[in-house]
Amino acid sequence: MTVAGIVLAAGGGTRLGGRAKALLPHRGRPxxxxxxxxxxxxxxxExxxxxxxxxxDVVAACPPGVRTVVNPRWAEGMSTSLRCGVDAATGHEVIALTVVDFPGITAELVRTVLAAHRPGTITLPTFGDRPGHPVVFDRPDAEVAAREAVGDEGARRFLAGxxxxxxxxxxxxxxxxxxVDVPGDLALLEGQGVTRGDT
Structure with a gap:
């Protein structure tokens, strides 16, 4: 089983006053x-x-070895970025999908979700009653989710169906x-609420 991680980082950050979330400082790095x-x-x-x-700026800031794809239709919503990511992440059996504004993500979380994933299922991490990321799909399911997505909903329609x-x-x-959606969330970037630092 090979796994492609997809990071959706195309948004305009309008609720943050027009800032690239991918470039926000966190632990001394973007x-x-x-x-x-x-x-x-x-x-x-990959x-x-x-x-x-x-x-x-986002492409320039990417660490070495990371594949980048530019979504020219990003303003139409997350669905277009999902399609771009799935189309670009070829050759892998499993897709792990996440958003970039998730400062609390840890390697332990990713390992746990990937280890729990079984073919034919969609693995959705939850935190209490709250769904989260990364969501793990078999590639055929990721392709259907991307095809069905509309507007800014990402894979929500596919999960509901x-x-x-x-x-x-x-x-x-x-x-x-x-x-990190609004200025009040920027405290998360200062380490508040991050429970594990094994990233």
Missing amino acids: LLHTVVAALTAGGCD ITVVAGAYAD HRDRVRRLDCTGLADPGD
Whole structure:
């Protein structure tokens, strides 16, 4: 089983006042590096980063060895970035999908979700009642999810339509699930709420 990690990092960060979330500082480096490091250490064989609004800067900031793809239709919503990422991450049997604004992600979380994944299922980490990332798909399911996605919903439509195959995995304590959407969330980048530092 080979695993492609996909990082959706194409948004305009409008609720943050127009800032690239991927480039926000976190532990002395861009937040994108934290996410890529966790996916790599957690067992992903290749990482694809989908850039968009700040494409030149995000691509330039990517760590060595990371595949990048630019989504020219990023303003139409996350669905277009999902399609770009899945199309670019070829040659792998499993897709681990995450967003870039996840400073609490850890390698332990990624390892746990990948180890729990079984063919024919969609593995969804949860933190209490809250669904999170990375979501793990068999490649055929990722392709259908990308094809069905509309607007800014990502894989939500696919997950809702295949509840019988969604395997919810309690990952409470393996990561802080908080994301960075508005200025008040920037405290997460200062280490608050990050439970494990094995990224």
